[in-house]
Amino acid sequence: MDFGTIGAGTVAQAIAGHLVTAGHEVTLSNSRGPDTLLDVVTRLGPLASAGTAGEAAAADMVFLTVMWPQVGDALVGLPEWDGRILVDTTNTFADLEAGTASEFVAERAPGARVVKAFNTLHARYIAADPRHAEGRQLLFYAGDDIAAKTTFHELADALGFAPVDAGTLREGGRLMQIGGPLSALHALRQD
Numbered sequence: 001m002d003f004g005t006i007g008a009g010t011v012a013q014a015i016a017g018h019l020v021t022a023g024h025e026v027t028l029s030n031s032r033g034p035d036t037l038l039d040v041v042t043r044l045g046p047l048a049s050a051g052t053a054g055e056a057a058a059a060d061m062v063f064l065t066v067m068w069p070q071v072g073d074a075l076v077g078l079p080e081w082d083g084r085i086l087v088d089t090t091n092t093f094a095d096l097e098a099g100t101a102s103e104f105v106a107e108r109a110p111g112a113r114v115v116k117a118f119n120t121l122h123a124r125y126i127a128a129d130p131r132h133a134e135g136r137q138l139l140f141y142a143g144d145d146i147a148a149k150t151t152f153h154e155l156a157d158a159l160g161f162a163p164v165d166a167g168t169l170r171e172g173g174r175l176m177q178i179g180g181p182l183s184a185l186h187a188l189r190q191d
C-alpha cells in the first residue's frame with residue numbers, strides 16, 4: 001500500500017514521519033510544485049518523495065492536509081478516486097449549514113472513500129511517538145465505508161496509535177469537529 005498527501009505542512013509531515021518509520025512510501029505535494037519540497041522529503045528520508053498533487057492523489061491512501069479555505073481548490077483536477085481512501089484531517093470554524101466538514105470533502109471527491117481522522121489532535125500529538133509508557137495515543141476516526149475504516153484502523157494500529165471508531169462521517173464527524181466532545185481530546189488507552 002502506498003500513501004500520498006495533498007498539502008505538505010505540519011500535519012502532512014507528522015503523518016509522513018510515521019509512515020516512513022513504518023517502512024511505507026509516501027508522496028507529499030503542495031500547490032507550488034515538487035521542487036519546493038526537496039528539503040522536506042530529504043529530511044523524511046528515502047521513502048518520502050515530492051510529487052504533484054495529482055501524483056500524490058493517485059496513492060492507495062491519500063491524506064488531505066490543507067487549511068480549510070484551500071480544500072475546494074486542492075480537490076480540483078485530481079485523478080478519478082475510483083474507491084481509493086481519502087483521509088480528511090481538516091478542521092474548520094465555518095458554520096456548515098448542513099452536514100459536517102468531511103461530508104463537504106466527500107462531495108468534492110466523488111468516488112473517494114472518505115475517512116475523517118487526526119483532526120482532533122494538535123500536531124505535536126500527531127507527530128510524537130504514540131506509544132507512551134502509560135498507554136497508546138487514542139486516534140479517533142469516522143467514515144461511512146466499513147472496509148475503508150478497517151483499512152485505516154489497521155494502519156493506525158500498526159503506526160502505534162490506539163484507533164477508536166467514532167461512527168459515520170455525520171455522527172462521528174460531529175463528535176470530532178471543533179466544539180465537539182472528542183475535539184482536542186488527548187488521551188491514552190491502557191495497554
Ligand SMILES: NC(=O)c1ccc[n+]([C@@H]2O[C@H](COP(=O)([O-])OP(=O)(O)OC[C@H]3O[C@@H](n4cnc5c(N)ncnc54)[C@H](OP(=O)(O)O)[C@@H]3O)[C@@H](O)[C@H]2O)c1
Pocket residue numbers: 006007008009010011012029030031032053064065066067068070073074089090091092118119120121122123124
Ligand atoms: N496544525 C495542527 O495542529 C492541526 C491538527 C489537526 C488538524 N489540523 C488541520 O489539518 C490541516 C492542515 O494543517 P497544517 O497545520 O498542516 O497546515 P499547514 O502547515 O499550513 O500546511 C498546509 C499545506 O497545504 C498546502 N496547500 C495549500 N493550498 C494547496 C492546494 N491547493 N493544493 C495542495 N496543497 C496546498 C500548503 O503548501 P503551499 O501553500 O505551498 O501549497 C501547505 O503545505 C488544516 O485543515 C488544519 O485545520 C491541523
